[in-house]
Amino acid sequence: MDLFTGLEGQLTKMKINVCETTEPFNPRQGEDYEFQVLVNPEQIKQKFSTVFDDDQPDGTTGAELRFRVQKPQSFETELVFDGTGVIANDLLPGSNLLGTKQVESVDAQIERFKAIVFKYNGDTHAPNLLQVQWGSFLFRGKLKDLTLTYTLFKPDGTPLRAKAKCVFVASIADSLRAAQERSESPDLTHIRIQKEEETLPLMAHRIYKDPGYYCEVAQANKLKSLRRIPVGTTLYFPPIEKNKG
Incomplete structure (x- = not known):
């Protein structure tokens, strides 16, 4: 599957959800924890960066690069805010009834x-942990930079349109990072994020080489349903010895 949803099919809006700050870090629901964009962005620019030590002795013509660290993944995009009424806000009551449009400033x-x-969260003493999802694009992290540009105004100076340039940086808990950095083995704990068109048996097959372990995985994660696992859910795949005697 491509990184983003194709041009065909049902329109899906990008959503940004506040995540829980403790495992399993699932996205929270409700208007206080979710923002749906008015217009999907035209582009998403991803950045991956590896830092090496490249010191070399005087008089030499080259050096062996020594790995230091991989910086957190980041992405940049631009969102549109519109108050002209030309674009309906699907989340506002009456936005699409009989052709009417609810206008939010x-x-x-x-x-x-x-x-x-x-906004600074007093409970966590930091800005919110976020999940950004659009089609098959899934990102978890925090907003690093926000630049607002107002592009259209009423005669009295009231803004009618604005653009927000956003830079998000990935954030991962130490426990998850440590688990992901360990070598791939069915004898180790694995962490996976539920994505679209992925099933529990398929993920169990990839990790354990046996799809039959999906029931034990569901039990370990206390899943209420095997068919309706919300996209973005953090799933734990424990060592295989814990599942089979």
Whole structure:
């Protein structure tokens, strides 16, 4: 599957959800924890970076690169806020009934957005941990930079349209990072994020080479349903010895 949803099929809007700060870090639901974009972004720019030591003695013509660290993945995108009424907000009541459109001011849209992605959380003493999802694109991290550009105004100066340039940086708990950095083996604990069109038996087959372990995985994760696992759910695949005697 391509990274992003294809041009054909049902329109899917990008969503940004606040995540739990403790394992399993699942996205929270409700208007206070979710922001759906008005218009899907035109592009997403991803960045991957590896840092090496390249010191070399004087008088030499080269050096062996020595790995130091891989920096967290990041991505950059631009979102649109519109208060002209040309674009309906699907989340507002009456937005699509009989052709009517509920108009929310640009200032109100931006405040809702900032409350989710930017506002300091007194409980965690940091901005919210976020999950960004659009089709098969799934990213978990925090907002690093936010730049607002207002592009259209009423005669009295009220903004009618704005663009938000956003830079998100991946954030992963130490426990998950340590598990992911260990070598691939059915004797080790594995962490996976549920994606679209992935099934529990398929993931069990990839890890244990046996899809029959999916029931034990479901039990270990206390799943209520095997068919309706929300996209973005963190799943734990324990060592195979814990499942089979």
